[in-house]
Amino acid sequence: MKVSFPYMGNVHHYYKLMKLLGHEVIMPPRPSQRTVDLGVKYAPEFACFPMKVMLGTYLEVIEMGAEVIVSSGGKGPCRAGYYGETQRAILKSLGHDAQLIIVDGPYIGIRKLLKIISIIKGKNSWRRLFQIGTIIYQQMKYMDELEKQIQIMKAHEVRRGDCQRAWNKIVEIFDKEDTKEGLDKAYKLSKELLSSIPLHPVEDHQRIKVGIVGEIYVVMEPSVNLNLEDFLGSRGVETERSHYISEWVEANLIPKSYRKDDFHERIQQKGERFIEIPIGGHAKETMGHIVDYKERGFDGVIHLMPFGCLPELVSQSIMPSVMKDLDMPVLTLAIDEQTAEANVYTRVEAFIDLIKAKKFEHNIKKEEVAFV
Numbered sequence: 001m002k003v004s005f006p007y008m009g010n011v012h013h014y015y016k017l018m019k020l021l022g023h024e025v026i027m028p029p030r031p032s033q034r035t036v037d038l039g040v041k042y043a044p045e046f047a048c049f050p051m052k053v054m055l056g057t058y059l060e061v062i063e064m065g066a067e068v069i070v071s072s073g074g075k076g077p078c079r080a081g082y083y084g085e086t087q088r089a090i091l092k093s094l095g096h097d098a099q100l101i102i103v104d105g106p107y108i109g110i111r112k113l114l115k116i117i118s119i120i121k122g123k124n125s126w127r128r129l130f131q132i133g134t135i136i137y138q139q140m141k142y143m144d145e146l147e148k149q150i151q152i153m154k155a156h157e158v159r160r161g162d163c164q165r166a167w168n169k170i171v172e173i174f175d176k177e178d179t180k181e182g183l184d185k186a187y188k189l190s191k192e193l194l195s196s197i198p199l200h201p202v203e204d205h206q207r208i209k210v211g212i213v214g215e216i217y218v219v220m221e222p223s224v225n226l227n228l229e230d231f232l233g234s235r236g237v238e239t240e241r242s243h244y245i246s247e248w249v250e251a252n253l254i255p256k257s258y259r260k261d262d263f264h265e266r267i268q269q270k271g272e273r274f275i276e277i278p279i280g281g282h283a284k285e286t287m288g289h290i291v292d293y294k295e296r297g298f299d300g301v302i303h304l305m306p307f308g309c310l311p312e313l314v315s316q317s318i319m320p321s322v323m324k325d326l327d328m329p330v331l332t333l334a335i336d337e338q339t340a341e342a343n344v345y346t347r348v349e350a351f352i353d354l355i356k357a358k359k360f361e362h363n364i365k366k367e368e369v370a371f372v
């Protein structure tokens with residue numbers, strides 16, 4: 001079975017799960033202008049931007065021979081609940097018979113879920129599926145942890161590009177491993193690699209930390225958010241995203257009783273201060289993460305929303321009171337096929353200047369008080 005997936009952040013590194021299960025994997029290309037053009041051409045005009053980019057990717061992988069596409073997005077009160085059906089109808093109307101499988105955790109019902117898992121499982125035993133799933137999940141956790149470290153280090157690297165080169169090497173090291181021992185070794189090697197990167201010394205009170213929140217696709221996929229994390233890193237800003245794939249898997253695919261951490265629930269609870277009920281997408285988490293970043297001493301938040309995204313429009317509309325209540329600067333950026341790099345970078349530069357001024361003015365005042 002020739003299987004493919006949408007491209008989102010680092011997720012393509014974990015498609016080896018399908019290889020280990022004996023499927024042929026068609027690696028999706030990184031979203032490009034062509035991907036966006038294809039999605040925009042065939043999706044309804046008012047479809048969400050992530051849906052258009054994913055549709056473009058599906059069309060590209062079908063051209064490359066994909067027979068089955070495994071994706072997510074089948075639940076929720078926003079448009080995500082109808083993504084799969086719409087995309088299926090579009091592919092069919094274009095004469096493609098590739099099967100589109102939507103995986104979205106146990107919420108879709110146990111029968112449907114078992115049916116999907118048995119297609120993915122192929123001829124492997126349940127035990128083998130569990131073993132491979134556990135290994136891939138471990139790899140996600142290791143790589144997400146390393147990436148978080150790199151997002152901090154990038155802001156202070158002496159030679160520009162060292163962290164990116166190290167990340168490329170880390171990806172290579174992990175790609176070769178498919179056992180628990182191999183992953184442990186890869187993690188150790190990666191840690192050593194990172195500790196060899198020279199960094200500018202920086203005092204704790206001089207660090208500028210920005211959280212990136214919003215809809216999962218635009219937060220995680222650098223080709224649609226214009227490599228925002230790299231840009232911020234190059235300006236000396238440490239970043240952390242509200243979405244990492246290991247956390248998504250933990251929150252959506254692992255039953256509550258097996259989870260080691262209740263991080264997702266804690267974030268949701270923190271979000272209830274501003275949005276009480278689930279309204280779809282990641283709006284409640286967006287709020288929860290902003291509260292969390294405030295509690296952890298971050299200096300600002302960049303809120304990414306696909307243009308027209310209903311849940312994030314709600315977040316945006318209450319953002320002024322969130323900023324006031326938390327005393328936290330937030331910059332909202334709407335992303336779609338019209339988004340221009342110069343526009344985004346100019347606004348982000350201005351935002352960085354603002355949070356630096358706020359932080360250092362605050363520090364100066366504190367020092368004055370201490371001196372008095």
Ligand code: SF4
Pocket residue numbers: 048049050078079080081215280281282306308309310311312
């Ligand atoms: S979260 Fe936003 S972008 Fe995603 S499907 Fe829902 S409305 Fe669309």
